[in-house]
Amino acid sequence: MVSTKKKRKNQPDGFERFNQISTPMNVILNIIFILAALVCVVPVLLVVAISFSAESSITEYGYRFIPKIVSFEGYSYLASQSTMILRALGISLFVTIVGTVIGVLLTTLMGYVLSRTTYKLNNFLTMVVFIPMVFNGGLVSTYAVNTQLLGLKNTVWALILPLCVSSFNVVICRTFFKTTVPESLIESAKMDGASQLKIFFKIVLPISLPVLATIGLFLCFAYWNDWYQSMLYIDDSKLYSLQALLNGILTNIQMLARNAAAMGGSAAEIIANMPQEAARMAIVVIIVLPIACAYPYFQKYFISGLTVGAVKG
């Protein structure tokens, strides 16, 4: 579609113009897709609106798209609870960053080793990666192992380690290395006496940035969005991530107040004065904002990941 001629950029040309749907049909399709897009986006806008509403107007008029009284009390309340919010944000960021780094490293290492077809243990390791795709121990024994054997209960590692490798990602990496890293490159490095470690870090990784980005993004979003691990393994509210905090507040509105009460003041008084609704939705906004800003730009990496994953090499 690259053209030097002056042309209306978004209009089809040539054959496509000839073979396109009629204008009324186009209008109907546009209307359908506008509605579908709105259904997908509008709930988020509603939550944003609630987070900017004054508590009094919510109590009186309920949730509305256009707040009767605009106010920042939800956010200022969260700011007054900054120790809790910042701690949760810190946990979320720590888990996301450390988890992504560990995950990318473990996944690409395994992917690289599996892509070496001459490797003696290749078949064995392929089985190691593939069996968990088919069978798993189930929640109960996983829980028992993680809490009793590995002692992960109420540690931040419970949020990181169980999620960092997935066989799906390993297969994506293996396929990528097999198809895009030329064998001759590795062979010549080997001739020059480079160790596999050196080949992997100095040659394979630098030319594999697209797959690193894809896996990294998959992991980033998975960690940022994770609440299930917290629900299973974290009882200590000091280790709550943003998602876990939101989950706790959704099930028990008093959680915010209890935390404030621990810092002094009576719980009843704090609940009465607290902008519960706005504060709750403000947390949702804090969680969603980075995702909503980031994903349109990172979409293409997801798309390449999703489509590569569908093809086995």
Add this chain to the structure above:
Amino acid sequence: MAKEKVKVKGKKRRWGRDDTELTLLALPTTIWYFLFCFVPMFGVIIAFKNYKISGGFLNSVFSSAWCGLDNFKFLFSSNDIWMIIRNTLLYNIVFIILNIVVPVAAAIAIGYIHNKRAAKVYQTAMFMPYFLSWVVVSALVWAFLSFDKGLINGIIAGMGGERQQWYMKPEMWPPFLVFMNLWKGVGYGMVVYLATITGIDKTYYEAACIDGATIWQQIRYITLPLMKTVIIMMFIMAVGRIFYSDFGLFYQVPRDSNSLYDVVYTLDVYVYKQLRTSTTGMAAAAALVQSVAGCITILTANAIVRKIDRESAMI
């Protein structure tokens, strides 16, 4: 014959420096797999034991008394389990059908929109729910369905109607959960199918057009047949996971409401709830049933994929 040759060659080759180095590279991930995947697989024997926690995990497993199939007998003697299996399967059947029909239709349709930039905007907007966690979705749903402040009840009350307790109405939840599942998944599906559609050679359409084929005929005889492999793959993969359900959808979105028990309990929710109420035996039995049934369906599905298209098979 060629295969045999490779095998012989492989046997001849000695363990070299390369193999040692690669083993070292693979070691961390292998340890991860061992701890987080294979030890739990061994742990399924909990289901056959009267599991009591005493000291560490291994000690607990070995010191707990065997109880044979008692856990399973208890599990299947309750009426709940059948309802739960029914829920899991029925929801999944509906999800599988809709998650193919709607995204395929949407992916084909969006390609025909004249303004390509608008199409990109629609697609991006529809991809967004995929990136939201179920906890966030639960909060979004709450904003609509809450009894006293929810938007829906606000509109109903504004028109003079009566406010409804949406979280206590079992009859509205199955269609609603189907809708939510579609809402969250349609963007993902569209991406996968759009990738296939853009990969189709444009000359097919040119030829068809010259022969006087209408757009409908082109879709029917070019686009759909060329998407067939991908659709079948996605279908069979989904069928392979028919005993699994999205825990967040069935637990977070209905907010664990007791009056919705009959319609939102699936195997995953049941196992979680049993685990939380510390009836480990039943939970382990249900989890093992799910794992084994899931394993069988995945292998069967994979075998079918192999028959259709060897390249696309998982194993």
